[in-house]
Amino acid sequence: MMHWTHESDLLNLLKAGDILTHPFNPSPGLGGILDENGKVFPQILALRDRGIRTDFAHGNHLQWDVAEKTFAQGWFPDTISTDMTRGHAEPTDPVVDMATTMSKFLFLGLSVEQVVERVTTNSGKMLKFPERVGVLEQGGIADVSIFEIAEGNYEFVDTRSQKRTARRRFMHVTTIKDGKIA
Numbered sequence: 001m002m003h004w005t006h007e008s009d010l011l012n013l014l015k016a017g018d019i020l021t022h023p024f025n026p027s028p029g030l031g032g033i034l035d036e037n038g039k040v041f042p043q044i045l046a047l048r049d050r051g052i053r054t055d056f057a058h059g060n061h062l063q064w065d066v067a068e069k070t071f072a073q074g075w076f077p078d079t080i081s082t083d084m085t086r087g088h089a090e091p092t093d094p095v096v097d098m099a100t101t102m103s104k105f106l107f108l109g110l111s112v113e114q115v116v117e118r119v120t121t122n123s124g125k126m127l128k129f130p131e132r133v134g135v136l137e138q139g140g141i142a143d144v145s146i147f148e149i150a151e152g153n154y155e156f157v158d159t160r161s162q163k164r165t166a167r168r169r170f171m172h173v174t175t176i177k178d179g180k181i182a
Helices: 064-072 098-108 112-119 121-126
Strands: 019-021 053-055 144-157 163-177
Touching: 053 121, 064 098, 098 112, 098 144, 098 163, 112 121
Parallel strands: 019 053
Antiparallel strands: 144 163
16 A cells, blocks of 8 residues: 555655545645646556555545536545544544545545445455445345435535535444444
């Protein structure tokens, strides 16, 4: 896994199966995803064809205007994660929790199915978890988070305290761990 860059010399070190993380905050000239004209760099667009995947990893790495420009060009990360650890991003930060992080991607334009895929099956495949992790099937591991999609006005902030108002959000209902409600 490598922290975000657009530098070709660094990107050339990556091979199929490697992961580039934190696409939505660097500025042009600092390894960002967008060039000076607001376009996704061609070397970033070529990553998927090389088998290199990208992870959002929210943490302190979301700048709305950068994310909005990449989505308008049809580029979005392969997986969505919070990047929350005790030493990095606390629940009081803009990350808040997984449901909030997922909701930000609804706002940006992904469908419910695309968001869920990026936090379950795509993540499991990228991290080479056993095939039965991140899927619902008979005989599978019964670790399930249940969400509903709530309608209303919800304010979300990025790591620069810029605000966006969304009409829908994921709301956590319950968690099932090992087949039991947790």
